Amino acid sequence: MPFPLHRPRRLRRTEALRSLVRETRLSARSLVYPLFVCPGTNVRDEIRSMPGNFRWSVDRLVEECRSAFDLGIPAVILFGIPERKDEVGSEAYAPDGIVQRAVRAVKKAVPDLIVICDVCLDEYTSHGHCGVVKNGEIDNDSTLELLARAALSQVQAGADIVAPSDMMDGRVRRIRGELDAAGFTQTPILAYSAKYASAFYGPFREAANSAPQFGDRKSYQMDPANQREALREIALDVEEGADIIMVKPAMPYLDVVTLARQHFDVPIAAYQVSGEFSLIAAAAEKGWIDRERIMMESLTSIHRAGADIILTYFAKEAATRLRC
Ligand SMILES: [Zn+2]
Numbered sequence: 342m343p344f345p346l347h348r349p350r351r352l353r354r355t356e357a358l359r360s361l362v363r364e365t366r367l368s369a370r371s372l373v374y375p376l377f378v379c380p381g382t383n384v385r386d387e388i389r390s391m392p393g394n395f396r397w398s399v400d401r402l403v404e405e406c407r408s409a410f411d412l413g414i415p416a417v418i419l420f421g422i423p424e425r426k427d428e429v430g431s432e433a434y435a436p437d438g439i440v441q442r443a444v445r446a447v448k449k450a451v452p453d454l455i456v457i458c459d460v461c462l463d464e465y466t467s468h469g470h471c472g473v474v475k476n477g478e479i480d481n482d483s484t485l486e487l488l489a490r491a492a493l494s495q496v497q498a499g500a501d502i503v504a505p506s507d508m509m510d511g512r513v514r515r516i517r518g519e520l521d522a523a524g525f526t527q528t529p530i531l532a533y534s535a536k537y538a539s540a541f542y543g544p545f546r547e548a549a550n551s552a553p554q555f556g557d558r559k560s561y562q563m564d565p566a567n568q569r570e571a572l573r574e575i576a577l578d579v580e581e582g583a584d585i586i587m588v589k590p591a592m593p594y595l596d597v598v599t600l601a602r603q604h605f606d607v608p609i610a611a612y613q614v615s616g617e618f619s620l621i622a623a624a625a626e627k628g629w630i631d632r633e634r635i636m637m638e639s640l641t642s643i644h645r646a647g648a649d650i651i652l653t654y655f656a657k658e659a660a661t662r663l664r665c
Contacts (some may be wrong), residue, residue: 365645367637369413369663373457373610374656377548378402378443379422390544391615392622394654396422399443403450412660416455418504418652419443420549423465429473430465434490438465441498448499457531458495460488460505460516469553471507471561479561484509489519496525504587506533508561513581531610532583535571535597538562541590541616548615571597572604579607585650590614592639595646602647611648613639618654633662 352362377396379386384398397405406417421440423432432438444456462484463471472484484507492503503520505512513532520528538559546552563570571594575586586605588598589612598611621639625632636655643651653659 365641367640367644367659367663369656369660370415371644371650372414372656372660373416373418373650373652374409374414375418375420375612375652375654376402376405377420377422378439380424380439388544388548390547390619391654392626393658394548394618396548399439399446402443403446406447406454407451409657409660410451410454412657413664414656414660416457416502417447418457418459419447420459421464422549426465426467428467429487430462430491433460433462433465434487434494436494436497438494441494444495444498444500455501456499457502457504458492458500460492460495460503461507462487462491463507463551463553464549468555469551470556471558472509477555481509481511485512485515488512489515492516493519493523493525496520496528497523500528502529502531502585504531504533506536506589508533508536508558508563510577511581513578513583517582529584530582531585531587532578532581533589533612534575534578534583534586535588535594535601536562537565537590537594539565539590539593539614539616541593541614544615544619565593568597568600572600575601575605579605583607585610587612587652588648590617591643591648591651592617595642598643598646598648608649609647610650610652611643611646613643613651613653613655615654633658637662 352358379396381398382400385401386396388394419440423439447456461471463469468474470479472479495503513530578586585608587610588594591611591613601609621635624630640659
């Protein structure tokens with residue numbers, strides 16, 4: 342028998358052959374574009390640590406949403422930067438809060454774009470924590486009431502999906518109950534189920550001005566060292582009624598994405614967070630790496646690991662690339 346009989350290189354010889362046998366195909370249809378909305382009009386304020394990303398006023402946000410939709414991106418996720426912050430994050434659930442106003446405007450202008458709302462308090466609280474502070478600790482059960490109010494007000498404003506990101510115990514069930522009682526039985530919940538206490542969120546905190554004023558978020562977000570705990574968190578969220586689950590961040594936690602894929606049948610989202618974006622953007626700016634190739638490779642790796650849906654600050658750039 343001639344040696345070698347098997348030559349895997351046969352299928353790598355030309356781009357046509359490589360494309361024929363490609364296992365993972367990215368599509369703009371699985372991307373979600375995260376956007377920050379702030380008060381004012383005609384505001385397009387670049388975020389220093391996330392070049393090419395902006396804080397948008399509602400009027401300009403609508404234009405940005407339309408342009409993303411025109412590129413084939415099916416969904417955006419909105420984060421609010423409120424006028425005022427207080428101890429209990431009132432603007433997170435105010436009927437005329439910044440996100441509620443943004444949802445109404447976007448759904449009116451681009452009705453077929455899926456608008457996802459992040460449900461959390463940290464952008465809205467003066468202390469920057471994701472829950473109510475009692476005796477210096479983040480109180481789980483009183484936070485649930487506020488999260489449920491926030492989710493309901495977003496859905497009443499027109500949000501298609503709500504995405505709780507706070508990591509409080511029992512919030513998916515509490516939000517499901519609130520929505521169902523108000524007649525919104527058809528609104529899906531995308532749960533940030535395995536959200537790690539990660540340093541990769543740094544640039545986002547600058548963008549949303551949401552760094553905690555004391556302590557850190559380690560008493561509610563997950564320890565980066567844990568994998569089995571992620572499966573437990575996801576199982577609880579699925580039991581509580583989550584329709585889609587999420588792993589966050591994405592690239593440093595691809596093992597968790599793959600495990601989740603093996604254990605659960607619900608759709609899985611992964612969030613390529615601000616720090617992942619900024620590392621690539623900064624190294625590319627220095628000329629140390631090829632921005633476009635690294636962007637596509639990073640997104641492919643997240644999809645290959647098992648994510649059906651990818652939240653990424655590269656959404657528009659990747660969608661543009663995927664069109665040609
Ligand atoms: Zn939060």
